[in-house]
């Protein structure tokens with residue numbers, strides 16, 4: 001055996017990207033083997049759209065049909081964020097398996113196993129987005145923005161969910177068990193999704209809550225989606241959402257990778 | 265390994281020193297878990313192209329040592345170099361030089377054998393067709409072709425083990441770590457793994473393997489380190505080790521347990537060694553340093569009317585090795601040479 005191989009002190013950018021895609025491919029293969037991993041992104045949007053529309057619709061908008069343009073973006077956001085919590089939980093479970101030991105001994109970029117898992121999960125967010133819009137359409141939701149704008153809104157949601165999933169990936173890396181990831185994440189998820197403009201107009205809340213709901217980045221995301229789907233507008237809310245997504249990735253991706261390396 | 269397309273991003277590319285004849289060198293390696301020192305100052309030197317066996321009982325610190333050498337655990341003290349590269353400071357370089365088969369299977373349960381190998385190969389920089397080719401080749405080599413497409417959940421322990429070994433060989437690394445590669449395997453699978461290890465060594469790979477079986481270390485390893493409670497208590501070739509522990513032992517079963525004490529006295533006189541007698545089994549066991557004296561012993565027993573129903577010679581077992589080596593607390597490794605004294609106090 002010749003020892004004349006060329007050794008490198010780190011991976012190149014191109015190798016890092018290729019390795020992340022390989023890890024994403026692994027994630028997709030797992031979906032194919034365990035289709036039950038896709039239950040939450042198909043059942044939850046269906047159930048929530050039906051429930052919220054018929055329970056709150058009359059009280060908030062007079063009838064269900066007029067509530068749909070408000071609630072569809074809300075349910076969409078909630079479903080996708082819940083799915084991104086599952087990303088962190090599954091990452092924790094995955095990391096406890098022996099195969100992660102092998103990934104750690106391979107000369108690959110440390111971010112690749114994390115980035116790949118998160119990239120594969122954008123497929124789940126896409127399914128959730130499609131299901132929500134289709135169920136809404138079946139219930140009479142007719143977005144004024146047209147198909148192109150709806151698609152763009154969907155894309156925005158998926159990009160933001162990918163960004164947010166880095167937060168839960170970080171919890172996944174630092175937590176001891178998958179259940180504790182679930183626990184911490186839900187504690188954050190509930191206030192963040194309900195203290196927003198997702199389900200009810202913010203001006204019906206007490207003043208101090210209004211302040212929080214208006215500052216909540218998720219409110220901006222939902223507003224951006226509503227503007228796009230209901231009137232085909234791309235405005236400040238769109239830009240704010242993308243900016244928030246970028247900040248989250250820049251903050252949590254390095255944190256998650258660093259903690260992942262420390263555990264190794 | 266493919267060369268990078270962006271040489272500018274590589275801080276410094278080096279050639280592994282092919283003249284480097286030390287594959288592994290550790291100095292005072294320490295790992296502490298809470299107040300427990302799992303590895304307590306281990307010094308090892310493994311020459312390139314050899315098989316080095318690390319022998320030790322449960323909890324001795326074998327896995328912890330291997331995990332530190334394989335960059336999976338950070339040492340709390342001391343240092344370790346792989347072909348001259350520090351396992352902490354140059355972990356990325358070290359990872360290009362090693363293949364690891366851990367004690368517990370490190371393959372993906374939900375995927376098939378083929379998918380597993382293709383993914384590892386892609387991560388190592390193989391192109392898609394090259395990854396497929398390499399995976400198929402390894403599956404053939406390890407007799408896993410028929411099961412290649414089935415999820416590993418349905419694999420037997422031996423098949424999983426072989427796949428794990430195959431996965432460590434994708435990049436043909438110059439150094440392979442095998443942590444208890446044959447524990448839990450049936451004799452046929454064990455023989456297959458042994459053959460693979462021998463083939464690797466013929467091709468020039470350096471192998472560090474841990475085991476609980478003296479026999480396995482004996483069969484495969486050029487040098488053996490015995491570790492216990494995180495320390496090296498003996499090191500040498502298999503022959504040196506066995507000689508230091510004492511020799512084979514002679515087992516006799518007596519027809520009449522009443523003869524026990526008398527037989528012991530005869531053994532003491534003829535072999536000049538002390539026999540232990542267990543009346544339940546009517547069994548007399550004694551170390552034998554000079555097998556040519558056995559005939560004398562049998563004759564002497566016959567003359568004294570001690571009847572024997574069974575007779576066998578046994579090589580030292582690992583139990584005996586450990587008993588001999590760890591018989592007293594914290595044996596310094598220098599005492600190994602005279603640990604014959606343990607056998608004949």
Ligand SMILES: Nc1ncnc2c1ncn2[C@@H]1O[C@H](COP(=O)(O)OP(=O)(O)OP(=O)(O)O)[C@@H](O)[C@H]1O
Nearest residue numbers: 297302320321322323324325326327328329367476
């Ligand atoms: N992650 C850990 N946390 C705490 N203690 C640990 C950890 N890993 C190992 N130990 C302890 O360190 C000691 C050495 O363990 P190690 O797994 O290295 O032994 P071993 O020689 O590989 O044993 P075996 O033959 O059972 O595989 C044991 O006492 C074990 O309980």
Ligand SMILES: [Mg+2]
Nearest residue numbers: 326327328367
């Ligand atoms: Mg072990």
